[in-house]
Amino acid sequence: MRTSEQIKAEIKEQFGFVPPFFEPATETPEVLENLWQQTMTAYINNPLPALFKEKLFAYLSRYCSVPYCIICHSCALRPLGMTGKQVLTLLQEPPPNMPGELKVKPLVSSTQIEPLTDWPAANSALEISLYRYGILIYLKPAIAQQYRNEWLRILGSFYYNHLIAFIAYVKTCHQWGECHPELVYEADQRVQLHLAALLQQAPALGDFFANYNEKVKREYQKQEAELQQSNSILQAVIEGTTDAIFLKDSQGRYLMVNSTKARLLGKSVEEIIGKDDTQLLSPGEADQVIETDRRVIATGISEIVEEVLTINEADKTLAMRTYLVTKDVCRDRVGNTIGLIGIARDITPRKRLEKERSHLLEVQQQLIGRLQQQTIDLVALSAVGTTAISTLNLQQLLDVLLQCILQVVGADAAMILLKEDNQLRVSAGIGIQKPIPIGFLVPMEQGFAGTIAATRQPLYIEDAQTDSRVINQALKQMGIRSMLGVPLQHNNELVGVLHVDWFSIHPFSSREVYLLEIAAERSCMAILNAQLFEQTKQLQQRQKLQIDTMPIGYMVCDRFFHLTDWNPAASNIFGFTKEEVLGKHPQDLIVPPAAKVQIEEIFQRLSQGDMTAPSVNENITKDGRTIICEWYTTPLKNPDGTIIGFQGMVKDITSRKIAEAELQQAHQRLKFHVENTPLALIEWDSQFRIKIWSQQAERIFGWKAEEVIGKSWQEWRYVYEED
Structure with missing residues (x-):
């Protein structure tokens, strides 16, 4: 490991002096080496434009309590062409608001496929946006992921990584400076050479350096006060209205409700937050609400619907009230759907009048009858719902589901066939003394199960022994007479077919069709989850194999x-x-x-x-x-x-x-030979600007390398007009 003196010698060779920034690390060569290597990689050798780096460094140093960084890097802007007034204007600029002033929007067209190959032109709109994004990433790293994503999309990994490394280095410098407040900027040669000139051009700059910490503090306080005032106004509006206002996440859990909504549900706000409608409403009401919620979230189209809910009246009694509910999607800053927002207005009096005018009493009685029947049916199906979450083993799940379905419907036998490619595979059966072998394939659109799969409709056959739609002779040989089947489907996608059978003639029943459809619906999600679980296990095994190999x-x-x-x-x-x-x-x-x-x-x-x-x-x-x-x-x-x-x-x-080190050594040897050749060595770029001017060229022509590097032959009298 190198000594501190060796490292400082290299630093001095680079800068012409040793900045006071490195002095606290002199006693610990390891730390000094680390700081220096970071400086070389993220700052000196960073390919970002020097003016861009120094402007961003100087501005971000407003948020460092020790003045060393802000003064030194402000002084570094002067040799890059900025005047004292321009530096003062730069430093006094308030930070971009989050998210008000800089809502995330593409820096360039989102149709751009390839990242930029060259850094944007100085002070162009794109470079200014990159500069302001950099400030936000530094100040708000926890919520700035969208800005980093935009950087990466536009710049590509090369400039993106160098930009992130530079911001990380700025943070390191600030933390180092605040841990060493004894750093004296007056000893830095950048300050010695340029500060007086900057202050002469902009005397107010000195006052800014002396009070910038207080200015930054006031900026923060102003932003906080504005945000608090805005939130207070919004909260007052939400709480002042007689309408129920609520916000849910994409899973239907309440994130916010006003006091009106809380009174409607007969609970406190705290008791509602984090729960979904299945925990707050009756099953039927919850299903009604959830259905429209999911539709709005899926389509992104707002809807105005009527919802009838059981609510707690002021006297603690329960009452059915009708609400006109406006629902719309809630989106984040980049337009992604994150939930649902709704406003509900009680229209019970109006609906009551409508019901009275249309003799709704009879309709209500019919509704009560249907609800009672549905309650009976739901009780009968509760076992199916419980079974649906009992296991993730597909075969065990199918066997237990069939047992429950037989009890619900009262049939003698049952079978589940799952879709596989364009066929149905017999996956489970119960109650059949001579069962069809598991894995038996049934062609789509053929026979009893194939017809159900093709039409996606329930199918009842009174007598399988004589009905031509039953083409599987094995079913007839088993003595099956009546058959009732329904499709297993989810989101309009066919999963399979469920059918129950009787060994004697069994009359058609719309209630049994309904029960079987509900059982199929509840079973379908459990089957899909079990299939997904098995696929996940296979993926995990494959992932482990990939990691191991x-x-x-x-x-x-x-x-x-x-x-x-x-x-x-x-x-x-x-x-x-x-x-x-x-x-x-x-x-x-x-x-x-x-x-x-x-x-x-x-x-x-x-x-x-x-x-x-x-x-x-x-x-x-x-x-x-x-x-x-x-x-x-x-x-x-x-x-x-x-x-x-x-x-x-x-x-x-x-x-x-090792190879890189050997290559570096070879490069140094070549450089030595170039510098010591008796011939002048001059190299131009494609624009005829000087890139290399050897020591022998200095001796022959008289100009020092720093006088000509970067200049074209037209900018200095290298060749006289008569020549």
């Missing part, structure tokens, strides 16, 4: 960084078997002492939710060898954003790094 090391840690998975490629790289590492911390196995500080910083970033934590660092193997590895690590999160662990991929790049 991938050529790149892969590992998973829990949220405390204890290893929970380790693939064979990782064993090949580090020498440890999976059994040797499970439950252990990577710091105790593969991290050398010199790299533990750097690795701990990466772990801290990951714990704070940083989704991009690539790194290249030294590791040690089981047999004590030091290798260089390239890491890509990311946190694993629950849907609510809670970090539950971390996953990382690693590649041993030791050989590549």
